[in-house]
Amino acid sequence: MPRIIEEPDLVSCEYAAKIGWPSTFRLGAPICTDCDRSRCRFHSVPSDAASTLKHRAVIKRTVHNRVQPTRIRFNDPMVQPRELTTREGLSRFPSSSLRPYQKVTVERIVEAFNSGKKCVVLTAPTGFGKSYVNTSFTSVTRSFYATPQLALIDQMLRDQSLKGRFVEIKGRRNYPCYHIPHRSVHLGKCVTEQYDCKERFEVCPYWKQKRKAAEAPSVLLSFAYLVAEGQTEGHSESYLGTRNLLVLDEAHNIEEECLNHISVNITPFTIPHEAYSKALPVLRKVRTEEQLKELLADVEASLKTQLEQVRKITETTGLSVMQAEDLERIGRYLETYGLYKSSKSEWVWQTRGDQLFVQPLFAREFMKELIWKRAEHYIISSATILNPQEYVELTGLLDVLKEDEISILPQVPSTFPVENRPVIDRTVGPLSRAGWEENMPKAVRAVEEILREETGNVAIHCHSYDNQETLVNNLSEDLRQRLIVHTRRDREERLREWMQSRGKVFVSVAFNEGQDWKYDVCDAQILLKVPFPDLGDKRVKRRLEMGRQQWYDNQALLEVIQAYGRAVRAEDDKARFYVIDGSFQRLVGKCWKFVPDWFKEALPASFVPGSQTRET
Numbered sequence: 336m337p338r339i340i341e342e343p344d345l346v347s348c349e350y351a352a353k354i355g356w357p358s359t360f361r362l363g364a365p366i367c368t369d370c371d372r373s374r375c376r377f378h379s380v381p382s383d384a385a386s387t388l389k390h391r392a393v394i395k396r397t398v399h400n401r402v403q404p405t406r407i408r409f410n411d412p413m414v415q416p417r418e419l420t421t422r423e424g425l426s427r428f429p430s431s432s433l434r435p436y437q438k439v440t441v442e443r444i445v446e447a448f449n450s451g452k453k454c455v456v457l458t459a460p461t462g463f464g465k466s467y468v469n470t471s472f473t474s475v476t477r478s479f480y481a482t483p484q485l486a487l488i489d490q491m492l493r494d495q496s497l498k499g500r501f502v503e504i505k506g507r508r509n510y511p512c513y514h515i516p517h518r519s520v521h522l523g524k525c526v527t528e529q530y531d532c533k534e535r536f537e538v539c540p541y542w543k544q545k546r547k548a549a550e551a552p553s554v555l556l557s558f559a560y561l562v563a564e565g566q567t568e569g570h571s572e573s574y575l576g577t578r579n580l581l582v583l584d585e586a587h588n589i590e591e592e593c594l595n596h597i598s599v600n601i602t603p604f605t606i607p608h609e610a611y612s613k614a615l616p617v618l619r620k621v622r623t624e625e626q627l628k629e630l631l632a633d634v635e636a637s638l639k640t641q642l643e644q645v646r647k648i649t650e651t652t653g654l655s656v657m658q659a660e661d662l663e664r665i666g667r668y669l670e671t672y673g674l675y676k677s678s679k680s681e682w683v684w685q686t687r688g689d690q691l692f693v694q695p696l697f698a699r700e701f702m703k704e705l706i707w708k709r710a711e712h713y714i715i716s717s718a719t720i721l722n723p724q725e726y727v728e729l730t731g732l733l734d735v736l737k738e739d740e741i742s743i744l745p746q747v748p749s750t751f752p753v754e755n756r757p758v759i760d761r762t763v764g765p766l767s768r769a770g771w772e773e774n775m776p777k778a779v780r781a782v783e784e785i786l787r788e789e790t791g792n793v794a795i796h797c798h799s800y801d802n803q804e805t806l807v808n809n810l811s812e813d814l815r816q817r818l819i820v821h822t823r824r825d826r827e828e829r830l831r832e833w834m835q836s837r838g839k840v841f842v843s844v845a846f847n848e849g850q851d852w853k854y855d856v857c858d859a860q861i862l863l864k865v866p867f868p869d870l871g872d873k874r875v876k877r878r879l880e881m882g883r884q885q886w887y888d889n890q891a892l893l894e895v896i897q898a899y900g901r902a903v904r905a906e907d908d909k910a911r912f913y914v915i916d917g918s919f920q921r922l923v924g925k926c927w928k929f930v931p932d933w934f935k936e937a938l939p940a941s942f943v944p945g946s947q948t949r950e951t
């Protein structure tokens with residue numbers, strides 16, 4: 336049986352107990368003398384008990400909570416989330432020791448489900464160990480564990496403590512065809528030669544894995560796979576079905592994921608070349624809703640004709656790889672176009688270059704079908720769900736659950752010492768469109784100064800390729816030798832090169848999420864430009880017209896906080912985060928009530944609203 340070892344001679348912190356965090360520690364535990372009282376939530380009450388209780392001592396106590404993890408077997412009894420006990424939750428915890436706040440978070444989630452909640456929103460910073468807490472729950476009930484990136488799936492599969500907890504499934508492109516091994520399954524013999532692969536569950540790496548996943552109590556998969564599979568119900572023999580629990584990890588972007596999935600795109604990459612070439616002259620002239628509808632109807636007709644032709648070829652000579660890829664594109668396009676035609680919501684359309692994008696303004700109409708119907712209970716976890724109330728509205732959760740069925744847990748504090756992760760003000764004035772010309776030369780000089788101080792590995796977040804180009808072209812010659820600059824085509828190669836080097840500067844665009852730049856991979860980051868959503872995007876513009884200014888600001892702040900979290904990945908890891916764009920100060924002011932406490936405590940006084948102080 337799992338056992339919680341209690342330490343003798345424990346004393347409690349009244350304040351911590353009051354706010355519900357771990358509140359006891361061993362008598363005589365070392366006192367933290369370097370804790371900044373003004374920032375420590377455990378010290379900020381004027382009571383005798385609290386004045387002697389030290390933050391680190393509380394952490395130390397939590398680390399002493401040891402549980403005996405049970406080895407999970409797939410035939411272990413499964414329970415419904417609402418029937419769970421804390422003991423069961425903790426007994427499936429993947430590690431023998433708990434990090435600070437993990438035990439109380441498990442307790443809170445159990446309590447929420449026990450009291451009839453269907454959804455728990457967990458906001459916790461890097462280092463808290465969300466995946467272990469989440470896994471405690473996916474291991475006791477039939478479940479899905481979904482992450483935004485395949486890299487995160489691989490990271491979890493490499494973790495020895497999570498071994499045996501999931502069966503993972505990825506898209507067909509990730510598995511080779513047994514009969515034609517140099518091709519992936521989406522272009523396998525069954526697709527190109529219409530080969531009736533009756534033995535697929537015995538030989539095909541994808542179908543074997545899919546069957547394993549269908550039978551497994553807990554399935555690890557990407558958001559994209561979950562969403563795509565959500566559309567195949569009824570016409571897939573191996574549908575993974577619905578489960579008791581769905582965990583969405585790093586869930587802050589789930590609405591965007593769904594929007595991208597249901598976007599009707601006329602581009603050279605989304606429909607076959609022939610149909611695209613035919614549509615292009617009309618596409619260039621589309622100005623009105625009527626013209627748009629006409630164009631979309633023409634493309635549909637043209638694709639259906641092509642589909643018929645491809646089917647005939649399949650029956651006679653078989654398909655070339657290109658034809659098989661066309662077939663896949665046609666299928667995907669017609670599926671999303673079907674959603675567009677039957678939708679009751681507002682959609683926005685826009686052309687960029689010679690490409691047309693038609694997207695719903697909000698994804699919530701579709702999220703029930705694509706995501707929420709896959710489970711009865713949900714754990715939504717992320718470091719940056721800044722406004723949970725807006726999140727549950729925009730993702731359509733309020734359309735499937737009542738408000739009182741959703742539990743928003745208190746934000747988990749960071750256990751990383753704040754002095755290891757300072758935000759440093761080097762702002763030069765706003766780099767908005769209006770201030771760009773005046774302030775960009777100053778920004779370049781500020782970056783030069785920082786690079787002369789920071790001799791280790793540095794990442795610069797430029798936000799756009801235009802900013803990247805301007806910066807690189809204007810930096811002084813001696814510093815240019817340290818730069819590693821990527822283009823749209825060699826992003827991953829250049830990233831790898833930088834991560835393996837020392838003393839280099841990675842001049843990056845859109846690398847603020849999903850990166851693990853721990854220890855000397857990254858010693859400092861520079862936020863050149865605040866990544867505000869693109870005002871040229873009609874969807875953004877339309878949302879602003881509807882009064883969603885706070886959503887717009889929160890999106891920008893979310894991206895900044897995500898970038899901030901790339902470089903300090905452990906309690907003894909250190910990195911500085913320099914801010915150059917003067918828009919940041921105003922942004923923080925506008926979003927102050929949504930800023931997580933662990934980020935607030937890293938900000939200099941000059942970024943705190945109402946403060947006149949400014950670092951030099």
Ligand code: SF4
Pocket residue numbers: 511512513514515519520521522523524525526530532535538539540541542
């Ligand atoms: S199902 Fe058979 S033919 Fe199709 S990709 Fe898999 S192994 Fe190849």
